[in-house]
Amino acid sequence: MQDNITKLFKAIADPTRRDIFHALVIAASALSITQISNQFEMTRQGVTKHIKTLEEAGLVYIESQGRERFCNANPKELQEVNKWLKFYEKFWDNTLNSLGTYLNSKDT
């Protein structure tokens, strides 16, 4: 399908999924699909789809218990986003916008 970092970016690109992920992070414990659905104005099946996307991106993992499936946030996965950002970090202090400017400034 697509590489991991793309899955990750696509997962957090959807506002509803960011909300669901956030709800899981601030939850006192793992939440079942139904419990999550109750917090959102959306059908349970809609939530299930989002959870699947988050799971495939590595942002959520699931522990089954009887008929229930408890969803946990895995914020560690966001470190991948952080890694990607790292390269561009050097361009947002100073007034550097491109590597050209960056190298030119080192020449002088």
Add this chain to the structure above:
Amino acid sequence: MQDNITKLFKAIADPTRRDIFHALVIAASALSITQISNQFEMTRQGVTKHIKTLEEAGLVYIESQGRERFCNANPKELQEVNKWLKFYEKFWDNTLNSLGTYLNSKDT
């Protein structure tokens, strides 16, 4: 349409757009649409669309000069992503996955 942070996340969620953005960041100077297109196996119109998305996300700005439109990277915009990440950062050191765990660990 959609809020800024969503536009930003969606812009970088596409691998081709990340490549174009990267090319602009490491470029020695601003690149015209045609110059960018030559670096990618895609039609100029395809690139134009991606540039527009990047522009609307604030990651690229354009300076027109005669018939040419020179594209510049604006990596500063990625600070917004960094801000979003900040909240979740505290959950990826230690073994905290959720705020529940986080608060429980403070209780003890």
Add this chain to the structure above:
DNA sequence: TAATTTAGCAACCGTATAGTTGCATATTAA
């Protein structure tokens, strides 16, 4: 002035995405 280059716009195509409804199934409670 004629030819070339840079680019925008519009229409179109195929696929992915967000979300729905309906139904089947397994687990738990009465």
Add this chain to the structure above:
DNA sequence: TTAATATGCAACTATACGGTTGCTAAATTA
């Protein structure tokens, strides 16, 4: 054992998205 609950799966809809082709217009060069 019957009823209720939690969930998955499949089909469907509408819209967004990545990319293309074709055409037009403005700026530059010969």
